[in-house]
Amino acid sequence: MDVAELTRELVSIPSHTDETAAGEFIESWLRRETDARVRRDEVGNVIARRGAEGASATNAANESLALVGHHDVVEPAPSQVDADGEYVVERRDGRLYGRGTADMKGAVAAAMLAFRDAAVGADDAAGELVFASFVGEEVGGVGARHAIEQGFAPDYAVVGEGSTGYSSSGVTDVAVAHKGRRGSTITARGTAAHASEVGVGENAIYRAADAVDLVRTLEAPAVDVAGETLAGSLVVTEIEGGTAMNVIPERCEVTVDERTVPGERADLERVADLEGVEWTVDQDLPPMRCGDERFATAVLEAADGTQSGSPELVTKPHATDAGWLSDAGTECVIYGPSEPGEAHTETESVSLEVLERCYETYRRTAENWPR
Template sequence: MSSVDRVREAVAAIASRQQEMFDLLEILVSQPTVSPPARNSDEVQGILADELTQLGFEVDRWTVFPGDDNIVGRLTGTDSKQANSLIINGHIDVAEVGDDAGWTYPPFSLTKGSDGRLYGRGVADMKGGMAASLFAVKMLREHGVPLKGDLIFQSVIGEEAGEAGTLSAIERGYTADYAVVVDTSNLHMQGQGGVITGWITVESPVTLHDGMRARTIHAGGRVHGASAIEKMTKIIASLQDLERHWAVMKSYPGFPAGSTTINPAVIEGGRHAAFIADRCALWITVHFYPNESYEEVVKEIEDHVNRAAAADLWLRENPPVFRWGGRSMIEERGEIFPSLELDVNHPALSVLKSAYEQQLQQTPVVDMSPSVTDAGWFAHAGIPAVLFGPGELAHAHAVDESIDPEQLVQFAQILATFIATWCNQAKQVEE
């Protein structure tokens, strides 16, 4: 039997044996890997590790945070040096549920609703994508489809809480010629903007009693002191000016005007009503476009704020201090989601589009995600990538999260065809 026939049989089996995929999804949904609080994925990661081992993958497991391990499986191709390699990436954590009284169906039990959709926390974001991806690989393996290039399957932790599960896998040395992040995209092929959080802190070198306010420079006295809270208002105003400037001067196809934003999300300052505030910290969230790096955006913000501070007599001598990003919103109160500028001319995207058209007999939508995912970490590391997965954003994180089971089947069939094609093509030789 030819390889083409084997692929065709594997794709057909995805549909005829789809209940097996739903059974795997049921197991994944039953594990309440909500993040935060996180630190609860060890059991389900063990299940996935066993599945990968049974499929012939060499499995690597390591702890990112206690109770939260990354799982990466590598299936070494028959001609790794010459053929294309591929990363399939997804996160195993899911959004919080909170009070489940508003749910029609139990959040941690996969349920088929009267409308035919599958319900449960994570089915759209993104245990559905994980189950379908693994099932696609399983059908390729069972039907003897050979792969010349390496296939790397990643189940990472922490995406929901801005934790660096995917970054940890990259730092561990996992790379490939292309990466598909199978997060929620409704079968659109997408790039994305980026997000970074940061802390801006203003601090006085001295702590003054409230009775000294009449003698500070703010009130007209001769003491060179000031309220850190009041000085922070000047920084906030400067951020608003920069945000308005971005709204006018920056744009990117697929995004509404003004999508680059600076949100003053949290402010913390002062110690007691009997003292002049000697410290104030502002937590901001910054959204930027796919053609911008977070390093460039950070520099732009710092330059602008420092110029505003230099125009103030007190801030000139007590300038703001910046702390950007972090590897966990839980541990560090900071996160980074790098942007992904989609290379629409990349040969892997052409192969993926062809697989989509072959399966669905229509042209895929190539656009930009209004959200952010771990896909940007691959671009930041120089690994070409695309966001492509089942599920709709409107259902992710929602009460009664759900997904169309037919779309899960379609996604698995497209991905199986893509893997079988891409991982059997020769690497492009750089000139």
């Protein structure tokens, strides 16, 4: 079975509301095709291990490398589902079309094959090769967070999210950093009153407006990575308040979208110092930055040997499970087939040539790292 066939099979399995069937497929395939130690945990993550058990950070030759992906997807468009509820997968013009082809079952399939085929020894000096496919990435990294809480801690990881087409069209680059996302709510409270008696009430919208004014003065941090400036951002995206035209509002809520970068964050908590204002963090997806130049270079060399173009070290604008792993101490890079603009679309697709490229890069990396 080649990467196109395995991707087709995996993509055809619905996994936007329940990842069970996709997880069962991955687990069964790994048990059948490899001699790895395979388990599917209580939330549905599939984790397999080859080589020396108990990789130790104190012995460079005994370190662990993980090939990481996720098998959940966002809800498909009606055209991506057939009458039986199965996902439609079509092959044409050198690409596979269907929900999850790009994000990111194609990369999962490539990682499964590379995990099987990589020449990895079983002695104590060989280190450990790990495969992991998580659930719940699309809803805040549920699976990755659970695995980390249960002790999942590889020394290094290649995460198969999209990195194709960043430096130039058709080239699969190695991403060494990405932004995170912190979503928060500012709640302003006041005292309701009839609008004809302005002095009796306390206008929550005015208090929210003061908070918005403060947000607009805050500077989002930026960091230089791989010759690029990875810049954070801070923007108010929603506002809701008031109950009627003639009532002074007692409550107003403002939503803030913040893109974070490795290192400092905007001082957004300052809004809570304003009278009648509360600040609540609703979601906090961590950013990622690879701190091991040798590892990033090793993956780049493996990538360079699999394609005619010249891959580069790049950054990504959005959060992935690499953020959770990096936050827990794993050195991560991102290398995958998806191109900008492919994920989550009605015409989602992936290049078969690039899938083969990813398989070969994953295999070469597994065989040559650590070194």
